[in-house]
């Protein structure tokens with residue numbers, strides 16, 4: 001992700017926050033508990049000091065028991081991390097003798113932030129992968145906000161980078177069908193919803209896994225490479241955007257709400273240039289787990305969110321917006337019924353490699369096999385791995401560029417080198 005910003009020359013659009021993880025305190029409404037990573041120490045010492053210095057959330061015996069539980073991950077590394085995919089976070093904590101309070105105080109918030117589900121469902125591999133990065137990389141959990149809306153501030157420079165080098169980006173033309181060769185042993189072409197059929201040397205599908213499952217061509221449907229995708233399914237999540245009539249108690253950072261219905265949130269009027277205001281707060285909140293809520297009306301979701309905010313900040317927010325408390329000026333609820341794949345225990349075995357068994361056809365997307373979880377970084381790394389597979393296949397002869405004559409196409413058809 002950092003390389004991408006560097007290549008695009010837009011690193012100045014990242015608004016870095018202090019190296020901290022900050023949790024709301026339902027036990028002390030209106031206050032926050034901080035894990036501050038000292039600048040003067042490298043990993044893992046900065047993380048250890050951050051944990052040792054926080055005494056509001058965990059007691060000393062709890063910290064020691066948690067540290068002992070983590071020892072195998074530190075000693076046996078990545079192999080151990082991957083082997084824990086069979087256990088949920090809660091099961092792992094029990095097995096390692098970590099007190100329940102560590103789960104309740106820290107890992108409910110962390111699980112919801114990492115994967116939009118509770119620790120009783122989440123694979124321990126996900127948590128250990130994140131913790132490992134925090135412990136191995138000095139800036140592993142440092143956070144930045146993009147300074148405005150992603151389409152303009154991130155996607156537009158990507159399109160510019162691509163088109164200035166001869167590439168072409170076509171929007172609103174969805175993949176309708178992947179068309180296998182007549183013998184079924186490779187991909188022939190792709191048909192778009194615009195009606196065009198595109199011939200290419202290589203095709204990379206980067207659609208989410210739930211869409212990919214619908215697009216698997218019939219002749220390949222029983223291949224284990226594709227049948228195992230059935231083990232992956234997008235998890236629902238909701239974003240709630242609330243515009244208030246006044247400035248609330250605010251912190252210039254991402255905040256872990258530690259409320260049953262909410263996950264992380266931020267006051268965008270403080271954290272993000274595009275929304276800066278000293279007069280009024282604009283909160284963006286992640287509402288998760290959302291299984292029971294995604295089908296419900298926006299008004300109910302906003303009301304439930306206000307109820308949670310009242311619990312956290314009773315001096316400023318009341319769900320009924322009575323006089324003397326913050327009033328809502330505008331709201332927006334964004335529902336994503338199938339977002340990142342549900343990272344419950346045992347999912348690693350279902351994640352496909354980027355190279356499919358069928359020549360010319362590759363997969364990318366955060367659900368494909370890569371080490372960075374279901375995240376933007378994971379998605380970017382998967383794209384790089386797909387590109388690497390294509391280069392290797394070209395070098396080895398497994399992927400041959402189409403002969404100009406063989407690839408003659410009819411009217412309205414296009415012939416780029418790569419369709420994605």
Ligand SMILES: Cc1cc2nc3c(=O)[nH]c(=O)nc-3n(C[C@H](O)[C@H](O)[C@H](O)COP(=O)(O)OP(=O)(O)OC[C@H]3O[C@@H](n4cnc5c(N)ncnc54)[C@H](O)[C@@H]3O)c2cc1C
Nearest residue numbers: 174175206207208211237336339365366374375376377379
């Ligand atoms: C609320 C929320 C908050 C998040 N916060 C973070 C965060 O803070 N940090 C982080 O790293 N990650 C975060 N994530 C996760 C991150 O957004 C995903 O991991 C990432 O976007 C996955 O990228 P992707 O390219 O695999 O899939 P997507 O981003 O889902 O892209 C798939 C694309 O395929 C397109 N598509 C669908 N069907 C077709 C079709 N038939 N033909 C052509 N195109 C099609 C879609 O329009 C979409 O553009 C968050 C996700 C959500 C939902």
